[in-house]
Every structure is written in C-alpha cells, then in structure tokens.
Amino acid sequence: MTQRMKEIARTIVDLQAELDREIEHRRRALGVRVHDRLVEFERGIVIEQRKLKTSVRAFLARSSFGAIITAPVIYSMLLPLVLLDIWISVYQAVCFRAYGIARVERRDYIAFDRGRLAYLNWVEALNCGYCAYANGVIAYAREIGSRTEQYWCPIKHALKISDPHQRYYEFLEFGDAEGYRTRLAAFRALLAADGDDIAKGTRAASPRPEAEERASP
Template identity: 40%
Template sequence: MSRIDEILGRMDALEKELRVELRDMKSEFLYTVQKKKVRFSAEVRAAHRELAAKWSDYVYDSGVWVMLTLPFIFMPLIPALMIDVSVWLYQLMCFPVYGIPRVKRRDYVVIDRHSLKYLNLIEKVNCYYCGYFNGLIGFVREVAARTEQYWCPIRHARPVKSVHSRYRHFFPYGDAKGYREGLNEVRTRFDDV
C-alpha cells in the first residue's frame, strides 16, 4: 500500500467518523428521525417558533443589494433540473450495462430543514435551494466518480484540490503494467458502496 493509499484510507475513515458524529448530535438538540421525518418535542417546537425572524424584517435587514442578486441566484435552477434528469437517466440506462451499482439520489439530495420552526418562509426557501443544489452536486459527483472508475481509473499526475470517493481505487499515474493487469478488477470493485 502506497502512502497515498494510506492517506486516502484515513480520509475515508474520518468521513465515516464525521457522519457518525453528525448523526449523534440528535440527542443534543432533542430531535429524532422517524421514517425520514424529523420530530421535535412540543416544547422545543414552541421555543423554535419564538426565535423565528419575521420575513419582512429578514428582507429589510438583507438590504437592497442582496435583493437585487435574487434573479442571479435562481437563474441556474433550470440547468440544474436538466442536469438532474440527464444524470438520473444516464445512470438508469448505462450503469446496468457497465455493472456499476446505481447511486441513490436520496442519499445526497436531502431536503429536511423546512421543518425547523425557527426559520421563516424565505429562509426555508433558501434551505430548499441549498439542500437541493449541494445534494445534486454530490449526487452528480458520485455518478461521475463511478463512471470514471469504470472508464479511466488513473490518478492525475498533478495534485487535485479535492478527490472523490472512488479515487482510492485508481491506479497511480504512469503505472501502465498495473493498469493493464488490473483494469478489469478495478472496474468491478464496488463492494464498498
């Protein structure tokens, strides 16, 4: 195992540890998740409602310049929806042919912050938007990562700022022999998903 493989393994372990830690925060903020729905006690919901900002105050406090940026924020929504449908269809049609396990979109696109009573309507819309976009980017990245593992599982020569979940399975740059001898095995190595 190379030093790079060791570091990528530690990164994966830390990401798993982070997911567990985030999941365990439920007890600190007194909520449960039942059938994918978040539940707060009545007293916590009441306390949250008292902390909600009026939407009119929220708009006023944001200022004119922030309000003028709204069309630019929502402009990418149409292309995002097109990407969402295209990537969903792509993996639906191609992944079974390649033998790649499908990516569960619901594991990435999580829309749940709207049930927080301390958010006003505008903040809830913002949370829908951000949850959708960030989840969509994560979903698309995982579909692309699995595709890259099948078609071109070779690490880059230059360092990349952020590596995706499948990168640890890739061959080192320049390892022609390893690539030729191990390509078929790497193309089917999805037992960890």
C-alpha cells in the same frame, strides 16, 4: 497504493466515522431524532424554535440591497440544475445498466428536511430548499461521474487536483501501465458488486494488493 497510503486512508475513514458520531450526538443534544429518513423533535423544541422565528418583513429589511437584486440570478440556476438532474438520471439509467454498474440512489444526496425547522420563515425555508437541491444535484452527479471514471479510467493525475472524489484515492498511480492493464477489470467488478464500496467510506480492499506493492517505490 503503498502500505503507508492505505494506513492514511483507513485513518481518514475512522476520523469521518468519529465525526459522524459527534454530529449525531450533537443532534440528540438539540432534541433531534431521525428514523427512516423522517425527522422528529422532542416535545417543546418546536415551540422554542418558533420564538426565534423572524418575520419575512424583518428578514427582508435586514437583507442587503445586493442580496435582493441578485436573488433572481441565483434562482435562475434552477433551470440548468433541473436539466442536469434529469439528464444525469437518464444517463445512469441507460449506461450503468449497460455497463453493469450499481446505480446511484438519488435520495441519498438530495434531502428537503430543513423546511421542518420552525425557526425559519418561508423565505429562509425556500432558500434552504434551493441550496439543498442545488448542492444535492451536484453531489449526485459527482458520484455518478466518479463511478464512470472508475469504470473507464481509474488513474490518478500527475498534477495535483483540488478536492478529488473519494474513489480517486483508490485509483492506480499515474504511469502504472501494468496495473492498468491487469486491474481494470477488477475495478469494474467492484462497481458491479457494490457501487457504494468506496463512496460510503468503507474503502474496499484493492483488487490486487500485490500489484500495488510491486508498483510502489
């Protein structure tokens, strides 16, 4: 990775941190507090939210015919999602322990907090729970997959791929044979020391910066 690429990566991290601060500021403005993964609302907020709650009958009356008849198809995805959830959890419990990779915390990716919103009826809350689980499981599996890729093949593709995981940006350049042979162990050591080094935005220093600079054009 060139120096310019490192600077861009740091800028991305800084912007993400700034965005997180703005999101937290907006939550506080709406009367929301989060402490130890517990969500709390300021007094009076829940009462105001309930005033905007729509009955299930009114909700269904406003729903399109297509939305209603496709609901069973949407919820049928629960079976493969549950299987993925179980299978990927067993995979990392067995393989990550064998490889010495820090395991992914499932609760960091799957959260069912939106059910506490008083302005949602039970159908809307159920839909939110489904979306939280579906996207959470996929994100959980993606992080497990990204750690696996960093362990076995931390190499960028020659072809452009859409929305790669965060670890990808730290991977070796396509065609950097020397870097792969000399730095693979260092990439693996980062996972053993702290599996969240890149995924949580810290973007730890590269294992051997001098090798990167030699490989840079």
